[in-house]
Amino acid sequence: MSEHSQLEVKNLHVGFQKKKTFTTILNGVDFSVEKGETLCIVGESGCGKSLTSLSVMGLLPKTGKVTEGQILFDGEDLTEKSQKQMSKIRGNDISMIFQEPMTSLNPVHTVGKQIAEVVQLHEKISKKKAMEKAVDMLKLVGIPSPEQRVYSYPHELSGGMRQRVMIAMALACNPKLLIADEPTTALDVTIQAQILDLMNSLKNDFDMSIVMITHDLGVVSEVADKVLVMYAGKVVEYSDVKSLFNNPQHPYTKGLIESIPKLTEETEELPIIPGSVPNPDNMPRGCRFATRCPHAQPTCFNEVPPLIETESNHKASCWMFDQRWEEIKKEGEAYASRKETAATTEPVRN
Amino acid sequence: MVSFILRRLGLMIVILFLVSIIIFSLVNVLPGDPALLVLGQEATPDQIEALRDEMGLNDPLIVQYFNWVVDVLQGDFGNSIRDNTAVTTILMQKIPVTLELTVLSFFFAILIAIPAGIISASRKGTAWDYSSTLFALSGVSVPPFFLGILFIFIFAVTLGWLPPSGYVPLTEDFGRSLLLMLMPALTIGIRLSAELTRMLRSSLLEVLQSDYIRTGYAKGLLEKSVVFGHALRNALIPVITVSGLQMATFLGGAVITETIFSVPGLGQLVVTSILTRDFPVVQGAVMFMAFAVILINFFVDILYSVLDPRIKLSGGTK
Amino acid sequence: MQAEKKPQQQQNLLEIKGLKKYFPVGGGSFFKKDNTYVKAVDDVSFYVKQGETLGIVGESGCGKSTMGRAILQLQTPTEGEVLFEGQDISKFKPKQLRELRKDIQIIFQDPFGSLNQRMTVGAMLSEIVRVHRIVPRSEELTYVQKLLKDVGLNPEHYWRYPHEFSGGQRQRVSIARALAVQPKLIICDEAVSALDVSVQAQVLNLLQKLKRKYNLTYIFISHDLSVVKHISDRVGVMYLGKLVELSDKHGIYKEPQHPYTQALFSAIPDVSVQEKKERMMLKGDVPSPLNVPSGCRFHTRCPLATEQCKQEIPEFRETKDGHKVACHLV
Amino acid sequence: MEQATEANVKQKIPNPRVEMFKAMMGRFFQNKLAVLGGFFTFLLIFMAIFASVIVPHDPIEQNYSEIMMSPSADHWFGTDEIGRDIFSRVIYGAQVSLQAGLISVGIALAVGVPIGLISGYYRGFWDEFVIMRFTDAMLSFPPLVLALALAAVLGAGLENAMIAIGIVLTPNFIRLIRAEVIAHREREYVEAGKASGLRDWRIILIHILPNTLAPIMVQATLAIASAIISEASLSYLGLGTQPPDPSWGAMLADGQGYLSDAPWIALFPGIFIFITVLSINLFGDGIRDMLDPKLK
């Protein structure tokens, strides 16, 4: 392993300016991706996983802002780059593919033109050469008769084909890092299988790192080397993929894995995580999962748990793994007996 | 494509048929006897009756309508009651005038609207955006006759820079023709540009939200290239529809502006013909206008499909 | 296709015979009608027994949702019979249909779109209760609040607007709406697909609970095999408007017979890191329903396709007890 | 999530409508121009209602010794060619304009909404071949020409002008409402309504109509603005309000002749039409933002 990671995100805070208030959505996200490694960021909707990827790309909406933290790419801090500098990196060193292949391609240009555009942008080559490159890329991602397909418009292709085009476009300049934001969510399972397969094989060919964002743990198990589990804008668990599935640590991760109906198992009732994600304007001060956690103690509501290494390459952000856990539990029991009717502060709306 | 054209042609015929019925009935319930207008105060009742007979005004309406339609289908719109000129001849004289005015107006409108719309949308929320929005709204709100009068007051009466009104054909004196058309074209152009600016702004804002714009940025494009290379063409598609409709409207609808600036175009023709009960001219001119509207819509649809490859001309109605 | 002729130890609540739903494409010109159709549902037959859950699974565009709507007569079937408690409801008049709505209900996928944003939850539910005169006026509020409780909501939610709810809560409202008329059969059309995993589990459990409580029958339509398997007693697999396999869930999951079913199962990523099994990868995309392949519709993607598959439409026949497949190779 | 929160819930029960209203108001007041437009609109309405109290002179009183006087302390906007006070006339003119705007749009709504609802909901032959083709035909006329022809048929006068403008506006509303209904008809909440066994009229009136109100309201506001211009145009051409009632359009037409000698005769009514229409348009834009949170 070289002296620094391909991508290293440190203590990232991102929020949105809404009229007069500023709402912080991402609250101290840390992770790193090594060269040639695939990291999956997993979580339910609204957990901030897409925002993380947009921050890395420097594509936050105008009202969004990185308030704290660093995004180190090849050791350089991307948060300090200007839009112009970022535009040289985007599409070239870091590429991205999106969830909706239906709408992510410009409907009025041919796919060939759209691929050629990125090539011409970053490599000073002629239009003709760029077009040839587009054909090559289409061939590479497994699109039949690419010579004709370069002249197709996006709407003439199926969803799977379009996602292949997106991949071709993303890989056209041999990026070091590919960010894939829910690339298969909109696709049917049989097509999803094809795309995941393609990505796995291309990753090896291109020797790049991948950050894959998904809500589907099945997909995670297919492609990931490392997994980052996020909940309500915070990292709750960060682990090696095997370790995560074999031995999930954080109550949220556990709940998530259990609540998926399994093909191989028979259950009458699914284990569930009660409640719903708290509103970003009304987050608990402490652990954000506390409102839904079966083990929650008063401390959990008030103090943010640190990311604790529970085993090698496996960290979880939960007081249960702290040395103080027994104390905390005792305190909690004492508190509960004092105030029988203590109500949690779960907000009504989401 | 062929089926689209066939279907649209069928539709056009139906609409024109309805238009002909509407305008014919409207014109024929207009109070005022054209025969009287021709003959004036000095006419005797016998003469009026004779003329009414000659003009076919004494036939049942159905018969009149039928005769008219049969003539129209043969390309004969009849003769003006007022001066007995063939309606087609009159239209041929008026159309170039209105066309010149319309084209110039569009030219101004586009000249203003495209930069204004782009600036407004890409600098959303800034002073640029507000001033261009305010301009656009003002442009939509100012009545054409007031704007026209204001122009005359400022540029012709007070400053004396421009001739107040009038018309010279382009073929006769190119420069002067344009000069005379300047104020009327601006009057229409400003209003039109206002509408197009608003349209372009909202359409561009919507497009700028779309996923493929994000893809453009993700590719490493700068804002300028994203706006011009990816957003503008998509955003212009709805704007073109509106322009098409507007152009059609102005082909016959610059009534007030033409009146104020004494531009002898179709709008003025229709107004005077309605007021002087020149039925064949009203009918002919309105049929032409409706036809122009329908035809332009048809071309806009085709243009639409050229600009937006997603649209196939399958002929389904929305 | 002949109807199911199974000896009925349990009563068949619903029976579908040769159901077809075609959509005309384009209008053609004024002069000629276009003869192209999207054959969204093409000759489908099955039955649903009282108290069971029939799962229908398939990829997008396979016609499963259209079938749900056609059963409910929200879209008039092009052909075929829909027998509910022995009566062919496809021949029903509007008034009879309105009565029928008390017996068959539907829950839609989109928890945002399926609720009227301008009405409070209470007004929405009360309206239905009132229209069908389920309870006297005076008991309406109590009844609706009890419904809300039944689906895990709060009685006070009666006065709330849909936009104040989370996705999961909205889906609960939809369930309450379906329950309001005390139906016998509920069609769940992708009812949990738009929900996050943790919420999805909550709703699935709720559906199970309600089924037991009110002795409901479900037709559960989804693209998610794991979910379908979890909740169903029997499962049907659809491909391009046709039912290709239908069996009880153990039969279909343990021994899938149709190559498409096999491929479908094989494509699902497993939520575990056991050693990866060998995948049966399908080539290409699902053909457009506008012009379906001849013979077996799956032959274009089927790894086992033969000449016969291209020519002949395979019969949907019973291969084992209660297991039906439409494939020449089985 | 549902347990344990009853205290919270109770606290918030009385105000969901209020909250929604507050949010809408918030969005509206965020748009400064719309607030300004709204302020002017209400000021104009106020002026129109209390015209008789506000004006310093009788709007039809003629004073031949004070002809075409430039604006002064006594005559704020000057006097016209037969010695009437322009300020008073302009204030009274607001009555005419606002009336024209509201009533003609009212007519268009009264005709357009039911037709649009029924046509869009049931589709079929009548919709496709009668109503749509008819609106197509109506829309292929240049609007002012159609209004002019209708006004000429009906005869001069404010009432007739309003009817003519109303008729011209109607096809737009039919189209808008029909399109909205068609869009909503495909929505799942309507299907759900049908699946619940609701009758068609109930679905149309109780479910679809309220959901289409927002675009209708926006369109109606904008239509009021354009109706005011249309009335002024017809009056300008002599087919609108009849003398001596002050109509801004007619005043402008009269004043046009005196531009070089007494520009105020034309300018003040012109400015008032402009401000009124602009205010209503701004207001309409504000309403659009208010009703559609996605747009901003």
Place this chain on the structure above:
Amino acid sequence: MRKLFLFALLLAFSFLMVACSSASSSTDGNDASEGDSDNQSEDSSSSNSESKDTLVIGLDDDPPQLDPHRSSAAVDRQTFQSLYNKLIDINENLELEPELATDWNISDDGLTYTLTLQEGVTFHDGTDFNAEAVKFNFERMLDPDFASPRASEVNLIEEVNVLGDYEVEIVLSEPFAPFLSVLTDRAGMMVSPTAVEELGDDFANQPVGTGPYEFVERVAQSKIELTRYEGYWREKPAIANVEIRPFPDANVRVTNLVSGELDLLNKIAFKDIEKLKEDPSITLLEKDALGYQGIHLNTEVEPFTNKNIRQAINLAIDREAITRVVFHGGAVPAVSAFAPSSWAAPDFEQPNADVEAAKALVEESGLTDVSFTLKINPKPEEEQMAQMMQAMLSEVGITMEIEMVEFGTMLDQLSTGDFEAVRLGWSGRTDPDGNAYRFFYTDAPNNYTNYSNPEVDGLLDEARTVSVQEERKAMYDQLSEILWDDAPYIFLYHERDYKAMKNYVKGFEHVADTMVRTESVYFE
């Protein structure tokens, strides 16, 4: 896209350049008045008349017809003066003068008119003008199938006899004193028989006469171009071309005159009188005209069946105020059908306005809540006047509503009697008969008021047979008295005629018939 944008920009720029350069050239022309290379006729006050060979006339409306025998609009006649000659002309003192007829004789019984014609006259198409042509013209007007509006003026003609090549005899069925004056107007205009036969109805668009100018081209509602007829029988006009352009809007017309687009206007708005008088670059000619303006009261409907009410209205209206405020002195109060310029103008003076007397009359009428609707044409001056009268009448307790009605509708309603009061005047004829007979004779074609008075009928009949002017004047004086008293028609004012022209336009003969006679005009 960028290319298109650039192109648009370029176009706009070039357009603005053109605009600026022409704008500056026009202002230069006005200020410095040299502009030798200037063929644009933007000259204001002086000099370069040599380079200018076209007289540009601004008319108040587009002439619908160029065929005098078809024409019914007053504005048509302005063009006819250039295209046609009349048999007889009138001069500035309203005296008859020879034109195509060099001499005329009236038989003692007043039935036979013998005309001697000018020799050597040709129509623009080369056809000779002679007695046959005159006969053809009258027969054309009398042809019932042709439905000429002239018919009512010449319907007393029994036969037209050709006595020689240049002598023609016209026989009337009954004596008609005003006949010669009829020949000074459209009925006396001679059109080319060959052209008529060739063109038929299309003659109206390709007129052929004997006048000083011949027809070149017409663009409806835009312009009519005429050029000097080189074969003209009299001295050829000084200016080579005439261009006639319609400007219905008076302001536009005047601004175009001031800015130099136009050389001459046939009509101005009264409010511009003072302004134009003061303008040093403009000559404003003023002349009493022949017409009268007023209100037709339908004597068959309430409240005008009541004579008191009619008289009350007559007295309630302050004609002075109207002529001052609305017409800026460009009109004189009227009390009869005969303008001051006419020899038939009555000598008596009627009270201007008497509110008290009017009130008394309303009282006397026994009617309460007297109200009626006045129909007017939608024109600014009409509106002003109507609103003034409205105020005046309300003072004597009469409510008057105003309704604006298009001219066509108004004519229709007049002829069907669907009105209470209509504001409509008469452009006037040289002979007083033309101003009175058709309106006040029982059941005459224009007797919209349905007025019938045997005494009036008798006077009108008699005045037609007598040819001595003094005798006729006495009759018309009596008629005026009766009409004032019966008041079926409220005479309001006589317009004066104004001709505004650039001061380099000379030689204009201003005749009370308000016609633009181009023949004598020259530039200086």
